[in-house]
Amino acid sequence: MQQTANHLSVRAKTAWMDVLSLVGNNPGLATRYGQWLATLLLLTALSSSAQEALRNAQAGDSAASAHATQMASGQMQDYTFKNGDFTMLVLPSLGLDWNDNVNLSRTNTINDFIVKPAVGLTASYPLTQRNLLFVDITIGYDWYLNHPGLSSLALNSASGTGLSFDLGVKDFDFNFHDWISYSQDSAQSPDTANTASYGTFRNTTGLSGSWDMNQLILTLGYDHQNILATSSQFSSLNHSSEMLNSRIGMRMSSHLTVGAEATASFTSYQQAVLNGNSAYTAGAYAVFRPGQAFTATFHGGFTTYQFQNDSTTVQTGNENSWYGSVILSHQPRESLSYSLEAGHEVQLGIQSDLVEDWYVRPTVTWKMIKNLSFTTALFYEHGDQGIANVTGNLRENFDWYGGQLSVQQTLTRRLTLGAIYRLTLRASNLPNQSYRQNLVGLQLTYHPQ
Numbered sequence: 001m002q003q004t005a006n007h008l009s010v011r012a013k014t015a016w017m018d019v020l021s022l023v024g025n026n027p028g029l030a031t032r033y034g035q036w037l038a039t040l041l042l043l044t045a046l047s048s049s050a051q052e053a054l055r056n057a058q059a060g061d062s063a064a065s066a067h068a069t070q071m072a073s074g075q076m077q078d079y080t081f082k083n084g085d086f087t088m089l090v091l092p093s094l095g096l097d098w099n100d101n102v103n104l105s106r107t108n109t110i111n112d113f114i115v116k117p118a119v120g121l122t123a124s125y126p127l128t129q130r131n132l133l134f135v136d137i138t139i140g141y142d143w144y145l146n147h148p149g150l151s152s153l154a155l156n157s158a159s160g161t162g163l164s165f166d167l168g169v170k171d172f173d174f175n176f177h178d179w180i181s182y183s184q185d186s187a188q189s190p191d192t193a194n195t196a197s198y199g200t201f202r203n204t205t206g207l208s209g210s211w212d213m214n215q216l217i218l219t220l221g222y223d224h225q226n227i228l229a230t231s232s233q234f235s236s237l238n239h240s241s242e243m244l245n246s247r248i249g250m251r252m253s254s255h256l257t258v259g260a261e262a263t264a265s266f267t268s269y270q271q272a273v274l275n276g277n278s279a280y281t282a283g284a285y286a287v288f289r290p291g292q293a294f295t296a297t298f299h300g301g302f303t304t305y306q307f308q309n310d311s312t313t314v315q316t317g318n319e320n321s322w323y324g325s326v327i328l329s330h331q332p333r334e335s336l337s338y339s340l341e342a343g344h345e346v347q348l349g350i351q352s353d354l355v356e357d358w359y360v361r362p363t364v365t366w367k368m369i370k371n372l373s374f375t376t377a378l379f380y381e382h383g384d385q386g387i388a389n390v391t392g393n394l395r396e397n398f399d400w401y402g403g404q405l406s407v408q409q410t411l412t413r414r415l416t417l418g419a420i421y422r423l424t425l426r427a428s429n430l431p432n433q434s435y436r437q438n439l440v441g442l443q444l445t446y447h448p449q
Contacts, residue, residue: 078447078448079448080448085125085126086123086124086125087123087124087125088121088122088123089120089121089122089123089448090119090120090121090448091119091120091121091122091445091446091447091448092117092118092119092120092445092446093116093117093118093119093120093140093443093444093445093446094115094116094117094118094443094444095114095115095116095117095118095441095442095443095444096113096114096115096116096441096442096443097113097114097116097439097440097441098111098112098113098114098439098440098441099111099112099114099437099438099439100437100438100439101435101436101437101438102144102147102150102196103186103194103195103196104186104187104192104193104194104195104196104426104435104437105193105194105432105435106193106194106432106433106434106435107432109435110146110147110196111146112144112145112146112147112150113144113145113146114142114143114144114145115142115143115145116140116141116142116143116154116441116443117140117141117143118138118139118140118141118154119138119139119140120136120137120138121135121136121137121138121139122135122136123135123136128168129168130166130167130168130173131165131166131167131168132164132165132166133164133165134161134163134164134165134166135161135162135163135164136157136161136162137155137156137157137162137163137180138154138155138156138157139153139154139155140153140154140155141153141154142154142184142185147196150184150196150197152182152184152199152230153182154182154183154184155180155181155182155183155201156181156182156183157179157180157181161177161179162177162178162179162180163177163178163179163180164176164177164178165177171211171212171213172209172210172211172212173209173210173212174207174208174209175207175208175209176206176207177204177205177206177207177208178203178204178205179202179203179204179205180202180203180204181200181201181202182199182200182201182202182230183199183200183230184197184198184199184230184231185199186198186199187424187437187439189350190357190381190383190398190400190426191349191350191351191355191383191385191398192350192351193426193428193432193433193434193435194432194433194435195233197230197231197233197234198229198230198231198233198234198350199229199230199231200227200228200229200230200237201226201227201228201229201230202225202226202227202228203225203226204223204224204225205223205224205225206221206222206223206224206243207221207222208220208221208222208245209221214251215250215251216248216249216250216251217247217248217249217250217251217257217259218246218247218248219245219246219247219248219249220244220245220246221244221245221246222242222243222244222245223241223242223243223245224240224241224242224243225240225241225243226239226240227239227240227241234350235270235271236269236271236273236274237269237274237350238269238270238271239267239268239269239270239274239276240267240268241265241266241267241268242265242266243263243264243265243266244263244264244265245261245262245263246261246262246263247259247260247261247262247285248260248261249285249287255288255289255290255291256286256287256288256289257286257287258284258285258286258287259284259285259286260282260283260284260285261281261282261283261284261285261299261301262280262281262282262283263279263280263281264278264279264280265278265279265280266278266279267279267348272310272311272312272313273311273312273313273314274311274314274348274349274352274353275307275308275309275310275311275314275315275316275353276307276308276310277305277306277307277308277348277353278305278306278308279303279304279305279306280303280304281301281302281303281304281323282301282302283299283300283301283302283323284299284300284301285297285298285299285300286298293330293331293332294328294329294330294331295327295328295329295330296326296327296328296329297325297326297327297328298325298326298327299323299324299325299343300322300323300324300325301322301323301324302320302321302322302323303320303321303322303323303345303346304318304319304320304321305318305319305346305353305354305388306318307353307388311392313392314352314353314391314392314393315389315390315391315392316353316354316388316389316390316393317388317389317390318388319346319354319387319388321346321356322344323343323344323345323346324343324344325341325342325343325344325345326340326341326342326343327339327340327341328340328341334367335366335367335368336364336365336366336367337364337365337366338362338363338364338365339362339363340360340361340362340363341359341360341361341362342359342360342361343358343359344356344357344358344359345357345359346387349385349386349393349394351385351393351394352385352386352389352393352394352395353386353388353389353393354385354386354387354388354393355383355384355385355386355387356383356384356387357381357382357383357384358381358382359379359380359381359382360379360380361377361378361379361380362377362378363375363376363377363378364376364377371409371410372407372408372409372410373407373408374405374406374407375404375405375406375407375408376403376404376405377403377404377405377406378401378402378403378404379400379401379402379403380399380400380401381399381400381401382397382398382399382400383396383397383398383399383400384396384397385397385398396428396429396430396433397428397429398426398427398428398429398433399426399427399428400424400425400426401425402422402423402424402425403422403423404420404421404422404423405420405421405422406418406419406420406421407419407420413447414446414447414448415444415445415446415447416444416445416447417442417443417444417445418441418442418443418444418445419440419441419442419443420439420440420441420442420443421438421439421440421441422437422438422439422441423436423437423438423439424436424437424439425437
């Protein structure tokens with residue numbers, strides 16, 4: 001359940017640190033390129049795993065830093081409506097995609113045109129210098145012209161923030177949030193094939209608090225998450241999780257922060273198909289930021305799953321493993337920026353209790369021509385479904401890879417035209433679980449100024 005738009009799978013160990021670096025240098029970036037950025041974030045956003053609590057913590061850190069940048073600048077760079085300190089940006093858009101393999105099939109593929117009207121809403125209201133109410137949501141609809149039964153709501157957040165309230169009291173900072181998404185794009189999940197109706201509704205509600213003791217920073221957080229499949233075919237995936245995270249960091253210098261992190265999550269399913277479980281992680285992290293242009297983030301540690309085996313059909317043994325990731329983000333000049341994310345993890349599956357995967361995702365954006373920008377993103381993931389299987393789990397080894405090229409052209413002061421090409425391939429050791437998909441899209445976005 002991985003990969004967006006993007007996405008905010010919020011999927012936490014996502015491209016949030018990359019986004020943070022870019023947003024820190026350009027606060028208007030996320031709002032100006034909302035839906036295309038959301039698409040890129042979905043490449044890494046749709047999953048559920050033992051590290052989900054850790055991802056939520058990272059997403060919260062990035063969102064808080066972006067909010068701090070906004071508050072320091074006084075207001076949103078772009079807005080449609082302003083009344084005192086309250087600002088709102090409304091970005092309507094209209095997209096058209098052509099998909100040559102909607103059903104992710106090796107044979108008997110079906111193609112379709114998809115009309116995608118949407119509106120992005122971003123609003124902020126700083127109650128005080130350290131208290132900020134922030135909303136960021138994109139609401140749309142994916143209308144399949146040839147197969148209207150596949151049409152669905154699209155609900156995402158370009159920045160991953162959703163609804164957020166930041167509260168600062170002396171050395172303490174608190175954040176209350178509700179992150180919500182609804183996406184039905186089967187190609188965004190590496191674990192699925194031969195379906196056009198896989199997607200999830202995801203809602204994460206929680207709070208976090210941090211205590212800044214100058215050299216030491218202590219952070220604690222809690223999230224309640226509900227995940228529901230968008231079609232009855234995958235209703236066995238429906239579950240809720242309680243997630244706790246903690247982190248203590250030490251500022252070694254103005255450029256380097258190191259620390260320890262730990263999480264716990266407790267998951268229960270509505271149906272007795274997959275097994276309820278408890279998952280824990282413990283590890284270390286480091287953030288190296290020698291300047292505004294470069295950021296390197298490292299995470300690594302141990303993870304363990306303990307299964308209740310309350311399923312009537314699937315039995316899985318407890319699994320001990322490890323996680324690790326590196327996220328690099330660099331903008332050497334205004335016209336060029338690039339990032340790289342790579343790592344290893346064990347996560348909850350869709351058709352099995354556990355999936356182990358390795359991944360790498362490089363992205364490059366360049367703006368060599370005035371009013372024209374190009375973004376190239378590649379992705380590769382090697383997965384093993386059904387690890388720790390005793391009986392009943394789907395056993396599969398797969399490779400999921402591809403790339404995406406998007407172009408943004410400013411037509412007028414208020415109109416931006418975007419074009420996108422995405423290639424997704426999947427290879428599997430199981431028959432008829434491989435596919436190739438091409439997607440071409442256009443999107444016209446109206447800007448208020």
